[in-house]
Amino acid sequence: MKIAVPLVFINGIKSFIERFFTRKSSALLIWLSVFIGLLAGGVSALFDHGIILVSEMRLELIHRYGEGDIPLWLIAIPISSIMAATAFYITHRFAPEAGGSGIPEIEGAMEGMRPVRWKRVIPVKFMGGLLALGSGMALGREGPSVQLGANVGRMISDIFKVGKVDAQALLAAGAAGGLAAAFNAPLAGIMFVIEEMRSQFNYSLTSTKSVFLSAVMATIVMRVFTDQDAVVTVTQYSHPDLHTLGFYLVLGFCFGVIGIYFNKMILATQDIYLSIHKGRRWYFVGIGAFLGAIFGALSIVAPDVAFSGIELIPHVEGGHFLAGGLLLLFLVRTFTTLLSFGSGAPGGVFAPTLALGTLFGMLFGVIAQALFPDLITEPGAFAIAGMGGLFAATVRAPITGILLVIEMTSNYEMILPLIVTCLGATMVAQTLGGRPIYTQLLERTLKLAMRAKRQETTDKAMDRISGKYTKHDKQEEKS
Incomplete structure (x- = not known):
């Protein structure tokens, strides 16, 4: 009996190894x-x-x-x-x-x-x-x-x-x-x-x-x-009072509306840039030079409206801005984010979106505290919830937004208000007909690719008619 148990264990391991390695794929x-x-x-x-x-x-x-x-x-x-x-x-x-x-x-x-x-x-x-x-x-x-x-x-x-x-x-x-x-x-x-x-x-x-x-x-x-610390160092909040969850739901509703218009503005900005350069390389490069000049100056004069915005999040959550400053910064950073991302520069919109969510969330918290001082004692908690709220409304991935904020800030006790905020944002955005930003961007990319392909086919047909279609063009088409 004593020998049988080790034999069963060894055979089990052997069987597992055989199954693992026989399934080569x-x-x-x-x-x-x-x-x-x-x-x-x-x-x-x-x-x-x-x-x-x-x-x-x-x-x-x-x-x-x-x-x-x-x-x-x-x-x-x-x-x-x-x-x-x-x-x-x-x-x-x-x-x-x-x-x-x-x-x-x-x-x-x-x-x-x-x-x-x-x-x-x-x-x-x-x-x-x-x-x-x-x-x-x-x-x-x-x-x-x-x-x-x-x-x-x-x-x-x-x-x-x-x-x-x-x-x-x-x-x-x-x-x-x-x-x-x-x-x-x-x-x-x-x-x-x-x-x-x-x-x-x-x-x-x-x-x-x-x-x-x-x-x-x-x-x-x-x-x-790097290190094992959280990406953003902010205040560690405890579980919020249950009677404040309604405020987080209202915050989510606000983000649902903002997210729809933010996505529309991204697509509109891309269309404006496209109407300017129309795919021409040096016009496109000229836009890059112009934007580089603007943000080069802003990075020295007003760094809070330049860069990704990740470094700004702790200052916003820490209460370093008044309500007027938060509103102004939110509006200006929205403009600079659209100006940068809409241009087609090789960079993302994740971090700028998180920064915008923090700004609006903190603004909401400051106003709520002013109106209900007995209920709202920590407006910074709304800044943390805001990070996930705008992300959920624009990307339409609420669970990712919740996990992302928790892991980035190590605020694990903020999970309930984050769920409420992201749920509210997603519900409103979906009810109002908003669609995920990356889905819309992919559709736009495919549409432009089809248009370019049709134009290329038309140009080749015209070259054949005019006699400009060379042997080299034929070889390129086959390849």
Whole structure:
């Protein structure tokens, strides 16, 4: 009897190992997901440190040449202008799909509608993102990290020649790893793929495990390069009184309305930019140079309205602004976010959206405290809830928003008001007919691609008629 128990245990382990290794496809996918997580975390860490390094080099140049009577903001204009123009040029010239956050491109690739040219996108997104974000533009690094991670996933898929279904799983795993590393938030990275990419993600036990493993490994790598602290250092709030939950629901309703109009303004801004440059490279680069000049000056004169806004969140939540200042900053940062993200610069809108949510949430809390001083004692708690509220209304991924804020701020006791705020925001946005921003951006991208393809076909037909269609054109068409 004593011998039988160890034999059963040993046979069980042996059977597990045999099943694990005989299912070669599943086992390979699991190990590739671990590898992708390591690479995605490493790329995100390098991207993060690169942004800091580029920003410091820019400031060093500004202070070096601004030691005399020339104002620092005047020195910053040409430096930031050149940086942004370079970012716009390499994006338009080598990989136009690297513009913007890149998340719609990944969702399109998971549906088989968009190509993943990782050989071009990885270097262009990395360098373009460093220059655009380093110039002072109001962009986030999270979208680029997601696109970089997903392209790493496709790179590994191509190298190991995995099947179509497995390649999609590894693409999603890379995206999860990129977001998890960027925010130091593994749960949010996992949930973003499962919730936001639910219509594209091919659910199975193996693909889900791949996403989990990649997010965990990417976070570990990021923490090795940085630290294990939360991304944002804010006040740690205790459980709010239950009778204040109604205020959080009203805050969510407000974000539901704001989110709809914010998404509309993003699309309208992109259309305005497109009507200006019409796809012409040097017009596009000129816009980049102009924006670089503006944000170069703002980064010195008014840094609160430039950059991603992550550094602004603790100051807002800490009560450093009055109600008038919060409203003004919210409006100006909305404008600078639209100006930056709508241009097609290689940068994301995650962090700027979180900053805007914090600003409006704090404004709501300050006003609520003034009206109901006996009920509301900590207006900063509404700033934390606001981070998730605007994200839920615009991206339409409430669970991701809740987890993201909790992991970013380590405010685990704020989970109930976050749920109420994000639920209210999502309900109102859905009732009023709002649609997720990344879905709308993907549809716009596909529409523009179809229009460009039709125009190219028309141009070739006209060249054939006029006799300008050469042998070289025929060879290009076949390739």
